[in-house]
Amino acid sequence: MPAYGQIISIKKALIRTVMLITAFCLILSVSVSTYLDIEKQRTLTVDKLTTYADVIAFNAQISLLFDDEDTEENRLKAFRAVKEIRNIHIYKIDDFSNETEFFTSYNAPNTPPIPARLDRLKAPYTSELAGNYIDVIRPIMFEEIIQGYVYIRGDLSSLNAYIKDKLIIDISVAFFVLIVVFILSFRIQRRLAKPIEGLSALVQDVSKNKNYAVRAPHVNIFELNQLSHSLNVLFSRTQAQLERQKKDEQEIRLLNQNLEEKVNHRTIALKEANQELLNTLERMHQYQNQIVENEKMASLGQMVAGVAHEVNTPIGLGVTGSTLLKDKLSDIKSAFDNKTLTSKQLSRFINDGIENLELVYRSLNRAAELISSFKQVAVNQDTESNLMLNMNDLINEVLLAMKSEIALTQHHVVVECPESLKIHSKAGPLHQILQNLIENSLIHAFEEMTSGEILIKVAIDEGQCQINYTDNGKGVSGNIRNRIFDPFVTTKRGEGGSGLGMHLVYNLVTQALKGRITLNNTGSTGVNFIITFPVNGDL
Known part of the structure; x- marks a missing residue:
């Protein structure tokens, strides 16, 4: 075979x-x-x-x-x-x-x-x-x-x-018998092969010379006669199609002559329309630049308003305390000059002065902390060089530094990180990121809970370090979820919250670590932050 x-x-x-x-x-x-x-x-x-x-x-x-x-x-x-x-x-x-x-x-x-x-x-x-x-x-x-x-x-x-x-x-x-069968089969194949060879030669001639006017002859074998009939029908239809095509080509030539004139008119109209479109696009670019500038000014205005609000509060309290102290001091000086100053007045002045000075001190200290937070947000973190870090040791150092804050509560932190996990990255930004996330959970997530849990998972995947931070607190409300990384966004306005913690975390992840941070939707309870940044590490 x-x-x-x-x-x-x-x-x-x-x-x-x-x-x-x-x-x-x-x-x-x-x-x-x-x-x-x-x-x-x-x-x-x-x-x-x-x-x-x-x-x-x-x-x-x-x-x-x-x-x-x-x-x-x-x-x-x-x-x-x-x-x-x-x-x-x-x-x-x-x-x-x-x-x-x-x-x-x-x-x-x-x-x-x-x-x-x-x-x-x-x-x-x-x-x-x-x-x-x-x-x-x-x-x-x-x-x-x-x-x-x-x-x-x-x-x-x-x-x-x-x-x-x-x-x-x-x-x-x-x-x-084999000899007889061979002779008979030879004669049969000649009877079958000869008309097939004729049809094959006919098809080759038509394919070569494009002569579709020829017709296949009639043969005495039914199947081959059907094939000849089908070929004749194909040739006749192809010939008719070619004739129609020639006629259509003549009509197309006539149409093309008329079409050239229409195209010239339409080209002129299209040029005019294109010019008008270019002018429109130029105006749109101008409007777009103006909108961008307006957005920048609006963002700047929002930030300035936040800074002004946060700084004005402690400064206003300091001014009030110093003014009261000045008035008390004027009263004491007047009594002293008139020699009417009593020990009771002096004692009350001393007590009031201490309270006013403490108010001024706390206000000025709060303003200094705010200014320090603003500087952390604005300072470029790229100055720190990359080091080979053990992630498990770094997380334990953060927890040790915050031991006093965590010990005052019944909350606990669970760390899932291989002890031998080493990465090539920056220690300072990582330390600040973890500290801000833990403080955020202690202040905001667990304010109505006696016993909360924080879970920190660390893993390496294809040259990327992923930190999965989760707590089971009260979660983030929908009205600030999309703005959680913006500056001065806080639910503790007037209660000590500046709204700069998550903005600082966002800047450290995206600028210092060249990574990204996302907040996953966990429903009405808890938060889940996914931090991913490039590293070179081995387990």
């Missing part, structure tokens, strides 16, 4: 297929026929020898009873006419010892005698093949008592010769 993708002609395919099928059928038929015939002839030969053995056993009854060997020997010579019999043995069972002993025999002409077969004389009395011979054993019965045995050795030479002749005849007939 041809390999996959190999091209083979219909001539070879047809002849090869027919010859293979015919050869297979002939081989199968000859094999089955020969096998059945051989079995039949072998069965006939065995049955024939068995019949002879039964006849001999019947005739030998009297000879065994009277020990008449001569009579039985003369009787056996009558089997010279039977070519299949080569040797005959007759065995007798002794009446006294009950042992089997040789009685008489017969050997065909030119056939040597064979040894006694005493070991074979036992039931079942089946025929056995031994090369070109077959052995048959039958008992000699008298009044249903075994008196002896008949052993016949048959010759299968005639059967083998018959088989050989039959095989020669069958092979000759098969070879003759």
Whole structure:
């Protein structure tokens, strides 16, 4: 059979297929026929020898009873006419010892005698093949008592010769049939291949010369005639299509001539429209720049308003305290000058002065803290160099620094970080980020809880360090969720909150660490911050 993708002609395919099928059928038929015939002839030969053995056993009854060997020997010579019999043995069972002993025999002409077969004389009395011979054993019965045995050795030479002749005849007939089939298949393939070659040449001519006016001839084979009809229909439709195409091309040429004029008019109109569009785009860029500037001014105004509000409060309290202290001091000076100052007045002045000075101190200290927070937001964090850090040790250092704040509550922090996790990054920004997140949870998330939990997970994935910060506090309200990283956004306005903590965290992550931070929606309880930044680390 041809390999996959190999091209083979219909001539070879047809002849090869027919010859293979015919050869297979002939081989199968000859094999089955020969096998059945051989079995039949072998069965006939065995049955024939068995019949002879039964006849001999019947005739030998009297000879065994009277020990008449001569009579039985003369009787056996009558089997010279039977070519299949080569040797005959007759065995007798002794009446006294009950042992089997040789009685008489017969050997065909030119056939040597064979040894006694005493070991074979036992039931079942089946025929056995031994090369070109077959052995048959039958008992000699008298009044249903075994008196002896008949052993016949048959010759299968005639059967083998018959088989050989039959095989020669069958092979000759098969070879003759193959020759006849080859001639017939050759004539059939010529009848099929010739019109196919004609159709193939016609298609090649049409494909080469584009001559669709030709038509395929009529053939006497139904399927090929159908193919010729289909090709003729295809050629006629293609010819009609080409004629329509030529007609359409002429019409298109006429349309193109008119279209060029329309295109020129439309081109002029399009240029005018493009010019107007360019002018519009220029005005839009101007408006866009103006909008950007307005957004910047609005953001700047919001930040300035926040700064002013946060700083004005402690400064106003300081001014109030210093003004009260100044008024008290004027009263004491007046009483002192008039020599009406009493010890009670002096004592009250001292107590009031201490309270006013403490108010001024707290206000000025709050203003200084605010100014420090503003500086942290504005200071560039890129000045710190990268170091090889152990993340587990860094987190423990942050928790140790905040031990006093955490110890005042029943909240606890859980850290899931491999002890050997090392990264190449900046220690300062990481320290500030974690400290601000923990303080934010302590101040805002757990204000109405007695026992809260903070979970910090750290992992490395494809050169990126991911810090997963979660608490189970009250969460972030929807009105500030989208603005949580903006400056001065706080729920503790007037209660000590500046609104700069998360803005500082955002600046440290995005600018100092070149990473990103996102707040995932966890529902109405808890927060989940995902911080990701590039590192070079190994576990």
